[in-house]
Amino acid sequence: MKKGTLRQVLLLTDGCSNAGEDPVAIAALAKEQGITINVIGIVEESRSGEHGLNEVEQIASSGGGISQIVYAKQLSQTVQMVTRKAMTQTIQGVVNKELQQILGEAHELEDLSPAKRGQVVEVVDDLGETMDLEVLILVDTSASMTKKLPMVQEALIDLSVSLRSRTGANQFSLYSFPGKRKDVEKRLGWTPHLDSLSGVFKKLTPGGLTPTGPALQEALHIFYKRMDRSEVERDERTDLEETGM
Numbered sequence: 001m002k003k004g005t006l007r008q009v010l011l012l013t014d015g016c017s018n019a020g021e022d023p024v025a026i027a028a029l030a031k032e033q034g035i036t037i038n039v040i041g042i043v044e045e046s047r048s049g050e051h052g053l054n055e056v057e058q059i060a061s062s063g064g065g066i067s068q069i070v071y072a073k074q075l076s077q078t079v080q081m082v083t084r085k086a087m088t089q090t091i092q093g094v095v096n097k098e099l100q101q102i103l104g105e106a107h108e109l110e111d112l113s114p115a116k117r118g119q120v121v122e123v124v125d126d127l128g129e130t131m132d133l134e135v136l137i138l139v140d141t142s143a144s145m146t147k148k149l150p151m152v153q154e155a156l157i158d159l160s161v162s163l164r165s166r167t168g169a170n171q172f173s174l175y176s177f178p179g180k181r182k183d184v185e186k187r188l189g190w191t192p193h194l195d196s197l198s199g200v201f202k203k204l205t206p207g208g209l210t211p212t213g214p215a216l217q218e219a220l221h222i223f224y225k226r227m228d229r230s231e232v233e234r235d236e237r238t239d240l241e242e243t244g245m
Contacts, residue, residue: 005132006087007035007227008065009219010079012152013140014042016055017212020183023055026216027063035223037063037216038086040079042072042148059212064090072148076155080162083135084128091127095120132169134190136222138215141176146206153201160194175218176204183214190226 009030017023027037041056053069060067066086070078139145139152156174163170171190174197179185187200 005134006090007223008083008086008090008133008135009035009037009063009138009216010083010135011037011039011059011138011140011212011216012042012079013039013056013138013210013212014044014144014148015140015142015210017210019178019209019211019214021213021217023213023216024058024062026213026220027059027065030216030220031062031064033220033223035063035220036065036086036090038065038082039063039067040075040082041067041069042075042145042152043069044072044148055212059216064093072151075148075151076158079155079159083159083163087128087131087133088124091124091131095124095127129166130168132171133163133166134171134223134226135173136219137172137174138184138219139174139176139187140210140212141204141206141208142178142210143207149201149204149206153197156194157197164193173222174200175215175222177211177215178208180205183211184218 030037037059039056039060041053056069057067066082066089068078068082137156139149141149145152156172160170160172170192172188172192172194173186173190174188174194175184176187177184187204188194188196
């Protein structure tokens with residue numbers, strides 16, 4: 001199968017959206033375009049975390065991704081786990097579709113012999129290390145996130161470090177919502193490392209509403225532009241190869 005690129009949105013928030021489009025509907029649209037939406041709901045230990053719990057789960061489910069509710073102190077390990085698990089889940093979905101084309105709709109992975117299933121698992125694991133990965137990070141910077149942002153920063157840097165051992169290329173970008181003048185604000189362009197995040201987070205000023213839907217919609221637009229550019233570059237390379245240049 002073609003290796004391609006794994007595209008994920010990693011949404012970090014601690015509450016319900018209260019402005020703009022329905023984030024669950026936007027997440028469903030992302031899934032249709034091959035973009036996985038993962039959501040981590042950050043709660044304080046003094047709170048039950050029930051507020052916004054359903055929305056966190058619904059967004060991830062609609063977006064074909066993973067959802068996790070976590071206390072802020074445990075955030076670093078959770079960010080890494082969710083990203084890795086979503087990669088594996090996405091690859092498994094692609095592999096299963098290809099297997100169904102080969103074996104027929106009536107057959108599934110469980111129908112294979114243990115040896116064959118083991119081979120499929122090896123393929124999934126290999127692709128998880130070798131496929132290119134693009135993660136667009138959306139950070140909720142509404143007022144209630146003020147005390148949690150330092151831990152968000154630390155968790156994202158740890159994520160970048162933990163993925164460096166992969167042979168596939170990693171690319172990250174960071175956007176916050178709400179922005180000062182609009183719903184979403186670009187904080188960091190596409191980069192293989194997140195070491196520069198400390199300077200970015202120092203400039204963040206928490207406050208305002210929580211426009212989760214518009215933030216997800218902007219993430220889709222960013223990926224669309226990136227995917228279109230990749231298509232053009234691929235076509236140009238093909239033309240050059242065909243002309244022998």
